[in-house]
Amino acid sequence: MRLKFFLPFFAILCVSSVLHAQDRDIEFGYDNASNPTVISLSSAEFSAITGDGINLAQSRFSELDPFNPGEFSADQPGVSTNSAQGLIVNSGNGIMINALDASAESAFGVGYVNFYNPATDALEATGRIAFKDNTSGTPDLVLDGSIIESGVTPQFIALANSGGNVHDHITWDLLDDATAPLGAYGILVQLQSDFTFDGTIEVSSEPFWVVFNHGMSSADFQSLALPSFGVGQVVPTVLLGDVNRDGVVNFLDISPFIALLSGNGFQAEADCDENGVVNFLDISAFIAILSAA
Numbered sequence: 021m022r023l024k025f026f027l028p029f030f031a032i033l034c035v036s037s038v039l040h041a042q043d044r045d046i047e048f049g050y051d052n053a054s055n056p057t058v059i060s061l062s063s064a065e066f067s068a069i070t071g072d073g074i075n076l077a078q079s080r081f082s083e084l085d086p087f088n089p090g091e092f093s094a095d096q097p098g099v100s101t102n103s104a105q106g107l108i109v110n111s112g113n114g115i116m117i118n119a120l121d122a123s124a125e126s127a128f129g130v131g132y133v134n135f136y137n138p139a140t141d142a143l144e145a146t147g148r149i150a151f152k153d154n155t156s157g158t159p160d161l162v163l164d165g166s167i168i169e170s171g172v173t174p175q176f177i178a179l180a181n182s183g184g185n186v187h188d189h190i191t192w193d194l195l196d197d198a199t200a201p202l203g204a205y206g207i208l209v210q211l212q213s214d215f216t217f218d219g220t221i222e223v224s225s226e227p228f229w230v231v232f233n234h235g236m237s238s239a240d241f242q243s244l245a246l247p248s249f250g251v252g253q254v255v256p257t258v259l260l261g262d263v264n265r266d267g268v269v270n271f272l273d274i275s276p277f278i279a280l281l282s283g284n285g286f287q288a289e290a291d292c293d294e295n296g297v298v299n300f301l302d303i304s305a306f307i308a309i310l311s312a313a
Contacts, residue, residue: 045100045187046077048211048225049107053184059211059225062107065097066228070250072127074208076229081194081205092197094232098189099177099211108184114214115186116174116221117151119163122208124286125227128250129208131166136204136245138236143248147205148195153177153188162195163207174212174221194234202235204245258288261309265289269313277306
């Protein structure tokens with residue numbers, strides 16, 4: 021009887037050991053350790069590149085804790101240097117992860133949490149995901165659709181050791197598990213470094229997607245969800261002035277243009293002077309485009 025009692029715990033330990041041995045890490049390091057200008061990313065863990073040139077890593081939400089069924093999260097991918105490949109940073113450097121608003125940084129994204137809805141076959145800025153670092157004790161970063169609900173980004177995740185090495189795993193926690201719809205959840209992030217850990221970001225990596233499968237078949241995830249994030253797609257052409265995105269520039273674009281100006285939002289079609297922001301400087305350019313249409 022005693023042996024039977026311990027068998028389930030032994031099985032759990034075995035599964036945990038196997039999963040730990042199968043760490044899937046995004047490997048990174050400085051382009052030049054003596055004078056770093058960028059954080060370089062290895063391509064090994066990325067499975068695809070989107071139409072706008074952004075690397076994408078795949079993962080899956082699952083019930084990681086056998087004692088808490090119904091709670092979905094992921095601890096892959098982690099982040100790691102790889103000294104054998106020349107991917108290291110400098111001792112004492114603080115490594116951060118920065119969550120990005122994909123509506124501003126990607127041709128396909130719509131917010132901080134980018135939910136692929138199988139019912140509409142489109143991305144929606146909805147859902148809540150928390151970044152929980154397993155080692156630093158920093159407050160959780162909680163993203164909610166198009167906003168940062170709580171916490172600070174970039175979030176500290178690790179301090180490089182004396183050899184310039186880092187290995188850390190974040191728990192990407194799907195919140196509201198009971199009501200979170202099935203589909204795919206994508207987060208656009210980048211790694212950053214604070215050399216002296218004084219709050220100043222000195223270098224960054226290129227942005228990359230982490231997209232989590234939540235209850236979709238592997239075939240549907242690959243063929244339906246990933247294309248919505250830009251995999252296998254061509255970057256859509258931006259028609260300046262077509263703020264309502266109906267394919268033409270006319271008086272119907274005036275109201276949404278004013279709404280974006282008033283709300284300090286961003287949309288590429290409204291950035292008529294193409295300086296990366298939507299503000300009063302776009303007004304004369306918008307009028308000129310509208311008049312010429």
